[in-house]
Amino acid sequence: MTTPRFLGIHARPGKLLGWALAALPFLLALGLYLWASDIRHRDNPNDKLLPTPAQMVDAAGRMAFEQDRRTGTYPMARDTISSLKRLLTGVALAASAGLLLGLNMGLFPGMGATLSPFVTFLSMIPPLAILPILFISFGVDELAKVMLIFIGLFPLIARDMQLAVRKLPGEQITKALTLGASQLELAYRIVLPQILPRLIETVRLSLGAAWLFLIAAEAIAADDGLGYRIFLVRRYLAMDIILPYVLWITLIGYLMDLALRYSLQWAFPWYGGNDDE
Amino acid sequence: MTASLDNGLIVEDVYKAYGSKVVLDNLDLRVRNGEFCTLVGPSGCGKSTLLRLILGEEQPSAGRIILNGETLGPPNARRGIVFQRYSLFPHLSVIDNVSLGLRLGGRPGSERIPARESRAEAMQYLERMRLAEHAGKYPHQLSGGMQQRVAIAQSLIMKPEILLMDEPFGALDPDTREDMQLFLLELWEQKQMTLFFVTHDLEEAAFLGTRILVLSQYYTDDRGNGDGVNRGAKIVADHQLPRSPFGTGVKFSPEFGDLIAQIREEGFNPAYLQHARDFNLKHPDAFQTLTELELRG
Numbered sequence: 001m002t003t004p005r006f007l008g009i010h011a012r013p014g015k016l017l018g019w020a021l022a023a024l025p026f027l028l029a030l031g032l033y034l035w036a037s038d039i040r041h042r043d044n045p046n047d048k049l050l051p052t053p054a055q056m057v058d059a060a061g062r063m064a065f066e067q068d069r070r071t072g073t074y075p076m077a078r079d080t081i082s083s084l085k086r087l088l089t090g091v092a093l094a095a096s097a098g099l100l101l102g103l104n105m106g107l108f109p110g111m112g113a114t115l116s117p118f119v120t121f122l123s124m125i126p127p128l129a130i131l132p133i134l135f136i137s138f139g140v141d142e143l144a145k146v147m148l149i150f151i152g153l154f155p156l157i158a159r160d161m162q163l164a165v166r167k168l169p170g171e172q173i174t175k176a177l178t179l180g181a182s183q184l185e186l187a188y189r190i191v192l193p194q195i196l197p198r199l200i201e202t203v204r205l206s207l208g209a210a211w212l213f214l215i216a217a218e219a220i221a222a223d224d225g226l227g228y229r230i231f232l233v234r235r236y237l238a239m240d241i242i243l244p245y246v247l248w249i250t251l252i253g254y255l256m257d258l259a260l261r262y263s264l265q266w267a268f269p270w271y272g273g274n275d276d277e
Numbered sequence: 278m279t280a281s282l283d284n285g286l287i288v289e290d291v292y293k294a295y296g297s298k299v300v301l302d303n304l305d306l307r308v309r310n311g312e313f314c315t316l317v318g319p320s321g322c323g324k325s326t327l328l329r330l331i332l333g334e335e336q337p338s339a340g341r342i343i344l345n346g347e348t349l350g351p352p353n354a355r356r357g358i359v360f361q362r363y364s365l366f367p368h369l370s371v372i373d374n375v376s377l378g379l380r381l382g383g384r385p386g387s388e389r390i391p392a393r394e395s396r397a398e399a400m401q402y403l404e405r406m407r408l409a410e411h412a413g414k415y416p417h418q419l420s421g422g423m424q425q426r427v428a429i430a431q432s433l434i435m436k437p438e439i440l441l442m443d444e445p446f447g448a449l450d451p452d453t454r455e456d457m458q459l460f461l462l463e464l465w466e467q468k469q470m471t472l473f474f475v476t477h478d479l480e481e482a483a484f485l486g487t488r489i490l491v492l493s494q495y496y497t498d499d500r501g502n503g504d505g506v507n508r509g510a511k512i513v514a515d516h517q518l519p520r521s522p523f524g525t526g527v528k529f530s531p532e533f534g535d536l537i538a539q540i541r542e543e544g545f546n547p548a549y550l551q552h553a554r555d556f557n558l559k560h561p562d563a564f565q566t567l568t569e570l571e572l573r574g
């Protein structure tokens with residue numbers, strides 16, 4: 001019997017077919033869009049809802065390469081830089097705080113007993129529900145947006161780090177003590193390096209949420225940013241700008257995820273067991 | 278009676294209970310330095326528990342444990358440990374694993390050793406373990422036997438007063454296992470260290486040890502066998518073993534077979550209940566103090 005190429009749990013699609021299969025849903029979605037757009041444009045050449053690729057390229061080109069007359073900047077570049085600054089600051093803060101807190105909560109029972117219920121409680125607050133509070137207390141500038149991302153992410157990261165610490169075999173802790181490790185050395189030289197890869201994975205998974213919080217905050221109060229732009233041009237039904245922006249955000253997110261994945265393999269070759277003989 | 282042996286390990290009147298379940302029941306034990314002591318017993322009788330108490334991971338419910346004149350606290354560099362698994366740190370290379378102890382606290386009572394010297398010393402240990410060419414690898418790139426050799430080196434470099442091992446070869450295939458046994462014997466002879474080795478393989482225990490302890494809950498005493506009696510394990514036999522020049526060939530000699538059959542009867546047969554006063558404790562270092570309930574009149 002030959003190995004099936006596609007059906008069943010024993011299927012081995014192989015490289016070429018693998019690529020083709022991966023491309024298939026993308027091509028289908030694209031085809032569907034083009035078809036629908038074409039139908040609408042035949043009815044009404046001025047249709048705004050499903051712009052043609054040419055219209056989108058045109059609009060995106062204007063956003064990317066034409067200077068804004070009032071500010072002298074390129075809108076898309078400016079939006080991207082502002083958004084990324086907020087996003088990365090928020091994520092970096094949440095990751096560092098979550099790492100330190102989770103490490104200590106997981107390793108030291110006293111810290112765990114004190115903080116764990118509180119952090120669990122915090123993690124249940126829907127961050128968007130306290131967005132108004134953030135705007136009121138931190139103003140409508142950068143800080144409130146960064147804070148929203150931070151508050152949205154850090155309880156989750158802290159809890160995940162705590163779990164990662166608890167999952168380390170107890171033998172390791174004992175072993176380190178018999179090698180003369182002090183409690184601080186145990187925390188920062190034995191445990192910390194071992195949960196760093198897990199931190200990267202957690203951040204990867206949290207990026208989607210981080211974008212959500214960022215766009216929400218920018219939509220409500222900002223004067224630049226990718227989310228700000230999308231909600232601004234919505235008033236003119238400018239789908240030819242919104243769609244390229246959404247694609248752009250998706251692409252950035254995808255590249256970030258990829259970068260994190262490669263940095264994980266590169267920086268922690270020991271992680272994930274036997275896959276790199 | 279108080280044990281009179283200034284050096285070595287002394288376990289005296291030790292009880293350990295989890296909730297209402299008594300695991301170790303008034304245990305007495307004395308091990309002199311330089312002994313290769315093996316501990317066997319039925320599964321779940323409390324071998325690992327005794328080891329954890331000596332290690333300091335857990336405290337006895339009653340009784341005391343003394344090593345070379347000092348009461349023992351939480352785990353520290355005075356005692357080394359090799360587990361069946363997870364002894365190595367996956368994020369460190371082999372050489373970093375071995376030198377870790379020197380780079381952390383350093384040996385008890387000595388100055389912290391600079392990084393370069395500790396690496397050089399670790400390299401010497403790796404050479405003795407025949408692992409020098411693997412120094413730069415991560416643990417997951419080594420076979421199980423190699424990992425255990427690294428784990429032994431990692432503990433030995435601290436020159437612990439006693440090296441505890443809990444089924445260290447339990448996860449290895451029979452050939453590797455025999456290699457490791459010979460290797461460990463060689464090392465023990467060179468270093469004259471004190472070893473406390475838990476295994477549930479009787480052959481391994483009898484082959485390796487200079488002394489074999491049998492821990493078991495299959496015995497009786499004057500507390501009787503009523504409903505309220507909640508008996509835990511005791512050391513029911515304590516054999517001194519000849520340390521003759523050996524090869525693995527001794528495993529096939531008739532004396533060896535007899536000894537194993539005897540131990541199996543003493544410790545592993547639920548139907549064979551010796552009275553506590555009749556335990557086979559002929560080893561010169563053996564001692565046992567029974568309470569008045571355990572031994573009336």
Ligand SMILES: Nc1ncnc2c1ncn2[C@@H]1O[C@H](COP(=O)(O)OP(=O)(O)OP(=O)(O)O)[C@@H](O)[C@H]1O
Nearest residue numbers: 295298300318319320321322323324325326327477
């Ligand atoms: N933390 C604990 N809480 C409750 N019971 C425990 C605990 N640790 C061990 N026990 C019980 O104590 C008994 C002895 O366990 P231990 O692990 O010492 O046995 P063992 O002789 O090492 O067994 P094995 O040969 O399977 O390794 C078992 O019945 C076990 O269920």
Ligand SMILES: [Mg+2]
Nearest residue numbers: 324325326443
């Ligand atoms: Mg055990």
